[in-house]
Amino acid sequence: METISAVSNSPDHKTDCTLPADLSTRALEMRIKEPELQAYVQRYPFASGPDESLNRRGRAAALAGLALRPPTPTVLPTQLTLAASALPPEQESIARRLMTQIGISAAMQDTHVDDFGWEANLVLRTAKSVLVMGCGDGIELIFLRAVLPHARLTAVDYYNSLLPGLAEAVGVELHQGDLSVLLPSLPSAFDLVYSNHTMEHLFDPEKTLRTLAALLVPGGCLVSVFPMHGSPGSPWADFARRVAAESQTAKRPVHPIDFVSLDLGHPWKSNAGDVVRTFESTGFRNVELFQRQGHLSRALQRASGVYESERRRQMLLNRWLLAPTRWMIRHLFPARHTPNFVVRLWFALERRVPFGTNTVMNRYTDEVLVRTYVS
Secondary structure, eight states: OOOOOOOOOOOOOOOOSSOOOHHHOOEEEEOOOHHHHHHHHHTTTTSSSSOOOHHHHHHHHHHHHEEEEOOOOOOOOOOHHHHHHOOOOHHHHHHHHHHHHHOOOOHHHHHHHHHHHHHHSOOOOOEOOOOOEEETTSSSHHHHHHHHHHHHEEEEESSSSOOOOHHHTTEEEEEEHHHHHHHHOOOSSSEEEEEEEOOOGGGGGGHHHHHHHHHEEEEEEEEEEEOTTTOTTOHHHHHHHHHHHHHHTTTOOOOOGGHHOOOTTTTOOOHHHHHHHHTTTEEEEEEEEEEETTOSSSSSSOOHHHHHHHHHHHHEEEEEEEEHHHHHHHHHGGGGGOOOHHHHHHHHHTTTTTTHHHHHHTTTEEEEEEEEEEO
């Protein structure tokens, strides 16, 4: 992979070098190969967990594996109106009935309909056998059941985090464990593969997507939704690009408190062009990308101009109010000798303010749904 030149790897630095257009549009990846480290940084994505040895190894592996992905042409997703993307009333009613059955409040039901309704609306309705990759607490299974009442649902996840009563309510077969081990062991008999905010957690997207393509029957469909952390203009992606350059030339080690901007738990920092290239190179065809107008991120329903204005304001607050303390920590504690309790205290503070780095990153990163097929 290519690297780029830059003047600083600090996310607070107002860089006076502009990344060339052909580099600033590139997606990124972190190829951490050790399963133990993969599991650890997924649980502690800023490499600040209780095991200092694994923290150091995770940071080193992430920096060694951080690279720009191949260049791609610009791709613009199809933007759907909110009305056009809404789940049909009868299917939304089924989803709400199932949520009520397992004790989810009306307010939370509204949130889940907003999160998952538009995704389920784009699912292939003829699917008889569905594989759900990374089902989490299982809310997405409720919406899949609402639109596919007779389909066989199979889910895989590292942990069994399903809400009480959900498995019985929707009827799902759960396989628990490492996806890289579980997926190849499944039969190649699925009409649909579905994932919600799982793809960004892949350490080797191409390998996993080739496995998923092999699990689908001819004409089978994949529907996946994930954030575009590597989109052009993303301040976090630009920081990661600078780190990719400087870490390889050893100009300056990355400070542990700056790993909140790298977010090791999301190693595939993709963008629309990279999504199309990656899926087409791993056995998929007719790659379609969708977004919701006025609801570009998962968390916020805003007009585009308001969305961008809010993001700029939150980033300014982050720089004005948090950057001075970050600067002080970096100068008081050298990168290789910062006590872990200092790092953990800092991240705890960042999580408690609305303009904390990871909070702003998650709230103001575009979400894209990909729908594609195998031959």
